[in-house]
Amino acid sequence: MDIRVELNANPGVKPQDASKLGFGKIFTDHMFMMEYDRENGWHDARIVPYGNICVSPASTVLHYGAEIFEGMKAYRRPDGEIQLFRPLDNFDRMNQSADRLCLPQIDPDFCLKALKKLIDIDRDWVPSAEGASLYIRPFLFGNDPFLGVHTVNNAVFVIILSPSGSYYKEGVNPVRIMIETEDVRAVRGGTGYAKCGGNYAASMRAGEKAEKKGFAQVLWLDGVERKYVEEVGSMNVMFKINGVVVTPKLTGSVLPGITRRSCIALLKEWGVPVEERLVSVEELAEAVKTGALEEAFGCGTAAVISPIGELSVDDVPYVVNGGNIGEVTQKLYDELTGIQWGKKADPFGWTEAI
Ligand code: PLP
Numbered sequence: 001m002d003i004r005v006e007l008n009a010n011p012g013v014k015p016q017d018a019s020k021l022g023f024g025k026i027f028t029d030h031m032f033m034m035e036y037d038r039e040n041g042w043h044d045a046r047i048v049p050y051g052n053i054c055v056s057p058a059s060t061v062l063h064y065g066a067e068i069f070e071g072m073k074a075y076r077r078p079d080g081e082i083q084l085f086r087p088l089d090n091f092d093r094m095n096q097s098a099d100r101l102c103l104p105q106i107d108p109d110f111c112l113k114a115l116k117k118l119i120d121i122d123r124d125w126v127p128s129a130e131g132a133s134l135y136i137r138p139f140l141f142g143n144d145p146f147l148g149v150h151t152v153n154n155a156v157f158v159i160i161l162s163p164s165g166s167y168y169k170e171g172v173n174p175v176r177i178m179i180e181t182e183d184v185r186a187v188r189g190g191t192g193y194a195k196c197g198g199n200y201a202a203s204m205r206a207g208e209k210a211e212k213k214g215f216a217q218v219l220w221l222d223g224v225e226r227k228y229v230e231e232v233g234s235m236n237v238m239f240k241i242n243g244v245v246v247t248p249k250l251t252g253s254v255l256p257g258i259t260r261r262s263c264i265a266l267l268k269e270w271g272v273p274v275e276e277r278l279v280s281v282e283e284l285a286e287a288v289k290t291g292a293l294e295e296a297f298g299c300g301t302a303a304v305i306s307p308i309g310e311l312s313v314d315d316v317p318y319v320v321n322g323g324n325i326g327e328v329t330q331k332l333y334d335e336l337t338g339i340q341w342g343k344k345a346d347p348f349g350w351t352e353a354i
């Protein structure tokens, strides 16, 4: 399929001070779009000026939340070139999400080609400041003008780009996380493993509660026993307990994070023991008391590697590593960001030049 290009005649002003970028607030001059219907498959692929999207007031996405998305980044290397990190993993995961929500499959290779072309057109928007990158948000939604609850015949796929800095105001400083004991995010058999908008809509009440109490985000418990920790609002979670890095296993209600997968590969490469298993709040609380919990951190595309300085359960604070970043957390941060920004060698072949 060809990709038609319509250039933006009124390009925006690029931000000068990358330290003030924040996350996901400003957008580049162009976006990629294509449409799907059952007869024609995906068609009308185009790069057009960034702007509002017109949908029917009866559109499936507005009523039944038929939407999935991805999050990845383009990084400015020290030599000025631009690279992506494991982009095909994101498009593959989008297909897993699409399968769960009965949305049409995409062709990962074509989407990667489209993404590269889009970034090439907007390449001057890729920030070069320390820690800043171009956040990439592909999303796909069902778009039938019909109020019946039914799998869709029409869908739209879009990619938008946002020059961004750090996700948390804390940057790489440890964040305080609240373990949520009332609301749940996902249950086995539900949509937890899919990256669909509805998961995030259901998470906002707890997120707001946490924010009001001064926490950066919520750590979710499993939806059945409410006993095992699963993941944080926008990142997977890892704990170093007695020298072993333990991370909740992928039970179906946890998002299979690409950063998580990369951290596990790095840790194994370094000979650090890693366990993917159930982790209970009780085990964590006990490990804090005995001093066995050496480090805790979250990992995700937007959040990168984010040390956790405090875990709070029902207003009881559990301080991790004196509220400081741990040694393995720091090493993972350095290695991963080194590979992503092209400052370190990439022995795994994770990066992809634009
Ligand atoms: N868990 C949730 C709920 C997320 O939103 C994210 C972010 O994408 C992650 C985990 C981490 O996934 P990844 O490393 O693929 O960005």
Ligand code: COI
Residues within 6 Å of the ligand: 070, 071, 072, 200, 233, 234, 300, 301, 302, 303
């Ligand atoms: C990402 O890390 O890419 C995410 O999608 C997290 C997001 C919900 C901000």
